Amino acid sequence: MDIEGNVPYTFREVYDDVFPVLLKVVFHIVRDMGAAEDLCQEAFLRYYNKRIPLPSVSESRYWLIRVAKNLSFNYRKRKGRESVAVDRIKLESKSVQSDSQEDLIREEDKIVIRDAVDSLPVKYRSVLVLKEYGELNYKEIAKILHISENNVKIRVHRARVLLEKKLSIGDFHVF
Amino acid sequence: MCFNEQILSAFVDGELSEEQGESIESHLLGCGACRSRVEFYGILTEKVKFSGVDTSTFIQESIWTRLGHATSTSSRLGFWHRRFFLAPSVMVSLSFMFIAVIGIGFFLLFQDNGSNAFYVSNADEPFPSENFPVNIPVDSIEQILAYFDIYDEPMEVVIQLPDSSSFTIQGEPLFLLKANYTVGY
Missing domain, CATH: 1.10.10.10 (Winged helix-like DNA-binding domain superfamily/Winged helix DNA-binding domain)
Incomplete structure (x- = not known):
């Protein structure tokens, strides 16, 4: 699995460089890890199938983040606020299972901040x-x-x- | 004089020039309001970052594996994922050839209407005749004229029209010219 054309980088290099950022960005837009994984995969597939390769890893990075961001907002439009509600329920159930009161407060804080950003x-x-x-x-x-x-x-x-x-x-x- | 809040926000992000940064730092030493604002932006930034998720290497590797499957599938489905490329001129030529083949096919199909359109039978002899073949399908005017030459007898020529609604018959004028209507048959 490699990019066609004369480029000074491999697909794997781009993937390793961009994926962690991409997943974070996508997750915080859609707030559903399963959907975030699928959307990241879709973005990388589109990148892989691009006929004209981009000149550098950083250009690839910008391209991938732009595409993934657009895919994520489109996903959000389609799904409405359903995914946010599901994510919230998941996080709340997870926080209940936490051992200490401090963990519980931290998880609650995270949810409140994410909701505010959202x-x-x-x-x-x-x-x-x-x-x-x-x-x-x-x-x-x-x-x-x-x-x-x-x-x-x-x-x-x-x-x-x-x-x-x-x-x-x-x-x-x-x- | 206090700095614009946008500048302070950018200062927290480390997005100002070295000169601007030093200027703000010296200002903050003597301005509690700006210092408080900078501290607030700093805490807010940390809190938002803290609310983020960790992306484990496990997820990264599992997506990489999925990508491997997906890209191998896309290679097999080459045409739809544009794994090969044809020049536009070649594509246009192939399209014309395709249309031409389809057109010729249709033409030949309807040309078939002309075959077996003529039947020759002996009008005088009892049916069936041993001397002359009865109800012989022929394909052209020339064959009928050949029968006229061989058998110098009255004959009945039946022109059977095709069953299809659209057809063409070629050769009628030639046949009419050759036929001798003056004999009275």
Whole structure:
């Protein structure tokens, strides 16, 4: 299994480099591990079947994340909020099985934060997921989303302000 | 003067130039409000990252195995996954050839309407005649004319039209010209 054409990298190299980031990004959009795995596989299959190979691993990385992000948001549109509800139930049942009270609180915190990120408008959620879960910098996010770095900076800030408001409502506080 | 919150947010992400970063750091030493804001962004970032999932190597390897199966399947299903490539000119030529073959096939199919359209029988002798074959299917006008030459006797020629609704008959004018209607038969 290798990429056709004259490229200075192998399919396996791209896979090992991109997969961990891709799975995190996709999972935090669809919030269903089974679906995230399928969507990652689909993104890599599309990459493998591309007729014209990309010139570098980093270009492949941007391409794959862009495709996977679009696939994930399309999946979300199709599934509505069903997958989120299922994920929440799974996590809640998992947290009940945790041994200590501290673990329970941590799991609860994770769910609350994920819900808050999930409730952000798509354009803010995209940058935040790519930045915090995908661990990408502004330049990389700008390339993936086809926007300027300054726009990424603005969106990240607005996403944080919105997140702050959402997390301050109710019992949860980040401090 | 305090910095814009967007700048502070970018500072937490390490996205500012070295010069800007140093400027903010020196400002933070004397500004509690900005320091508090930077600390908040830092904690928020950590909390969000902490809420992420770990992707184990087990998942990575299992997806790799699945990809291996999927790509081998796609190789077998070559055409639909474009594993081979034909130049557009070749594709156009092949398409024309295909259409031509289909067209010729249809043409030959309907051409068959003309065969066995003529029957020759002896009108005078009792049926069946030993001297002359009765109800002999012929394919062309020339064959009928040949019978006329061999047997100089009155004959009945039956032109049987094909069963299909669309057909063509070729050769009638030639046949009419050769037939001698003046004899009175």
